[in-house]
Amino acid sequence: MVKIERNLILGKRNTTLVKALICDSTTKEPMQAFVLELDVKKEAILNIDLQNKTELEIEKEIEERLWEGKLVELRVLAGSKGVVLYTGIVSYILKERIHIRELKAKGNIQRRKDVKAKFTAQSELCCISADIPGEINITLRDISAGGIGFYADKEDIEKLIIDEEYQTIFDGGDVSIALRFVLRWFTEMEDGKVNCGGEFNGLKNVEERVIRKFVFDKERQERKALKEEMEREEELRALMKELEKEKQIEEEKS
Numbered sequence: 096m097v098k099i100e101r102n103l104i105l106g107k108r109n110t111t112l113v114k115a116l117i118c119d120s121t122t123k124e125p126m127q128a129f130v131l132e133l134d135v136k137k138e139a140i141l142n143i144d145l146q147n148k149t150e151l152e153i154e155k156e157i158e159e160r161l162w163e164g165k166l167v168e169l170r171v172l173a174g175s176k177g178v179v180l181y182t183g184i185v186s187y188i189l190k191e192r193i194h195i196r197e198l199k200a201k202g203n204i205q206r207r208k209d210v211k212a213k214f215t216a217q218s219e220l221c222c223i224s225a226d227i228p229g230e231i232n233i234t235l236r237d238i239s240a241g242g243i244g245f246y247a248d249k250e251d252i253e254k255l256i257i258d259e260e261y262q263t264i265f266d267g268g269d270v271s272i273a274l275r276f277v278l279r280w281f282t283e284m285e286d287g288k289v290n291c292g293g294e295f296n297g298l299k300n301v302e303e304r305v306i307r308k309f310v311f312d313k314e315r316q317e318r319k320a321l322k323e324e325m326e327r328e329e330e331l332r333a334l335m336k337e338l339e340k341e342k343q344i345e346e347e348k349s
Contacts, residue, residue: 113129113130113171113172113173114127114128114129114130114144114171114172115127115128115129115130115141115169115170115171115172116128116169116170116172117141117143117161117167117168117169117193118167118168118169118170119160119161119165119167119168125170126143126144126156126157126160126161127143127144127146128141128142128143128144128193129141129142129144129318129321130171131192131325133171133198134198135181135198135199135200137196138183138186138194138195138196138198139169139181139183139194139195139198140192140193140194140195141169141192141193141195142191142192142193142321142325143157143191143192143193144317144321145191146213147213147215150190150191153190153191154190154191157188157191157193161185161188161193162185162188163185163186163187163188164184164185164186165184165185166182166183166184167182167183167184167185167195168180168181168182169181169182169183169195169198172210179200179202180200180201180202181195181198181199181200181201182198182199182201183195183196183197183198183199184196184197210239210310210314211237211238211239211244211310212237212238212239212309212310212313212314213236213237213313214235214236214237214238214313215234215235215236216234216235216265216266217232217233217234217235218233218234218235218245218263218264218265219231219232219233219263219264220232220233220245220247220261220262220263221261221262221263222254222256222259222260222261223260223261223262223275224259224260224261225256225259227254227256227259229254231247231248231251231254231255232247232248232251233245233246233247233263233291234246235263235265238265238306238309238310239306239310240295240298240303240306240307240310241294241295242276242279242292242293242294242295243263243265243274243276243292243293243295244290244291244292244293245263245291245293246284246288246289246290246291247281247288247289247291248287248288248289249283249287249288249289251289252281252283252289255278255281255289255291256278257278257279257280257281258277258278258279259277259278260275260276260277260278260296261275261276261277261278261293262274262275262276263276265305265306267305267306267308267309268308268309268312269305269308270305272301272302272305274295274298274302275295275296275297276293276294276295276296277293277294277296278291278292278293279292279293279294280292
């Protein structure tokens with residue numbers, strides 16, 4: 096049995112909300128989730144991370160990609176242990192909650208990479224390593240201490256050159272900083288946008304601290320929101336049980 100973290104108590108509710116990825120046989124991105132329970136001898140219970148999607152969108156995606164009896168791969172982000180890999184079979188689905196049985200631990204597949212924080216912010220981009228005139232309007236989508244992700248308009252695609260160095264302004268909440276990065280890839284999308292990814296090259300200590308604090312704050316907000324949602328669900332279930340009990344008492348009296 097592979098131990099994840101001391102705080103991830105096997106067989107008991109996990110209150111630290113460890114992150115995980117559910118991978119299926121499609122070429123789509125893995126579905127992000129939070130681990131609620133994980134016991135290799137029994138099952139794993141996960142809550143799909145809604146991110147910026149509605150519950151209806153998540154339910155539709157689950158219906159298309161997951162179903163009872165389907166074999167999936169589970170990647171648990173286990174802190175200093177890196178990413179721990181499991182395989183298992185989907186046994187039960189209730190809205191965004193997924194139960195996976197017949198877990199088989201496959202060991203660690205990689206060291207943990209820098210955690211990304213997803214967000215949306217408008218900014219501008221300029222190339223500083225080549226003679227490319229003008230600035231590019233972009234929408235920042237995620238950031239980590241390793242790099243940055245953003246969307247650009249397709250009309251600016253000629254200004255996007257792989258391996259050239261760019262600069263943009265990032266608002267870290269308490270302070271705004273100028274970040275330099277090397278553009279590593281971009282992909283044209285059907286909605287007229289260009290999805291891009293850049294790698295930081297030689298972050299200054301103060302820049303790295305600003306980014307890591309921003310990522311930590313975002314993670315804490317996500318965990319707090321999900322924990323509050325789970326507590327509301329528990330309260331609702333308790334209320335429904337109480338109402339059902341009162342109904343049975345009334346029926347017995349009559």
